[in-house]
Amino acid sequence: MEELVILNRTAEKAKNLAETLKGLGAKVKAGTLSLDNLDEELPTTNILVNATSAGMYPNIENSPVPSGLLHSDLCVMDIIYKPLETKLLKDAKSAGAKVVSGLEMLLYQGAVAFEIWTNYPAPLEIMRKATLNELEKQGVYL
Numbered sequence: 001m002e003e004l005v006i007l008n009r010t011a012e013k014a015k016n017l018a019e020t021l022k023g024l025g026a027k028v029k030a031g032t033l034s035l036d037n038l039d040e041e042l043p044t045t046n047i048l049v050n051a052t053s054a055g056m057y058p059n060i061e062n063s064p065v066p067s068g069l070l071h072s073d074l075c076v077m078d079i080i081y082k083p084l085e086t087k088l089l090k091d092a093k094s095a096g097a098k099v100v101s102g103l104e105m106l107l108y109q110g111a112v113a114f115e116i117w118t119n120y121p122a123p124l125e126i127m128r129k130a131t132l133n134e135l136e137k138q139g140v141y142l
Ligand SMILES: NC(=O)c1ccc[n+]([C@@H]2O[C@H](COP(=O)([O-])OP(=O)(O)OC[C@H]3O[C@@H](n4cnc5c(N)ncnc54)[C@H](OP(=O)(O)O)[C@@H]3O)[C@@H](O)[C@H]2O)c1
Pocket: 008, 009, 010, 013, 033, 051, 052, 053, 054, 056, 064, 079, 080, 081, 102, 103, 105, 106, 107, 109
């Protein structure tokens, strides 16, 4: 069974979330978002998701993960969409990893909501263009 590892700056919050997920049957462990823990976990990790705001505008030179720990067997998702290509995603690309930007989460949560409310398939490409136009209007670096 695959394991979920939740690392957060405030370890207490990660532990509370892990307890909730364990109650739903997930194999999960939690700890502090520290260099030691990243160093221990990342070599055997396949999917890395940044759900923190580290790297979000205006702190675009920040990343929650040192570039040297990223590798080509990773798929890295950053849920930040301002900017669309964060430092973490740039570093991940340079390390040969697959990358997924925060645009996808923004788009697909809207698509699911659209389908629940209308019972029609979501017009994903129209929604993608509209989202990108709106982000551009808001000055999001694309
Ligand atoms: N793509 C999407 O659809 C979508 C949807 C929602 C949010 N987002 C983005 O997701 C990000 C987080 O949003 P949120 O609403 O969850 O924010 P939030 O409630 O403020 O949570 C921020 C999280 O980031 C951690 N954090 C903040 N600064 C950090 C730093 N310098 N180093 C390490 N950890 C740090 C916090 O740790 P502590 O617990 O220790 O404070 C906390 O876990 C934002 O960039 C937001 O724009 C994207």
